[in-house]
Amino acid sequence: MAGASSADLxxxxxxxxxxxxxxxxxxxxxxxxxxxxxxxxxLAVSVASTGGGLYSWNW
Structure with a gap:
């Protein structure tokens, strides 16, 4: 998501x-x-800039 454009979102x-x-x-x-x-x-951009990552769980 960090690299997604507004259109993609x-x-x-x-x-x-x-x-x-x-x-x-x-x-x-x-x-x-x-x-x-x-x-x-x-948030993903912010986290990626610190070397972290986000995870999503779907059920």
Whole structure:
């Protein structure tokens, strides 16, 4: 995510929103997701600059 462009993050948010909407039928899931992904990407850049990494677990 550290190297993702705004367009990449937007596409990712769209895909996540589509999956969430299909799973729970709730249209409110799309409101904040792009902002959340941008903040996670910002965190990834910060962590990468110190030689660290981020991990994501999905279930």
């Amino acid at each position: 937007g596409e990712s948010a769209d895909r996540c929103t589509t999956r969430l909407r299909a799973a729970d039928g709730d249209d409110t899931t799309d409101d904040g997701l792009p902002a959340v992904l941008k903040e996670v990407a910002r």
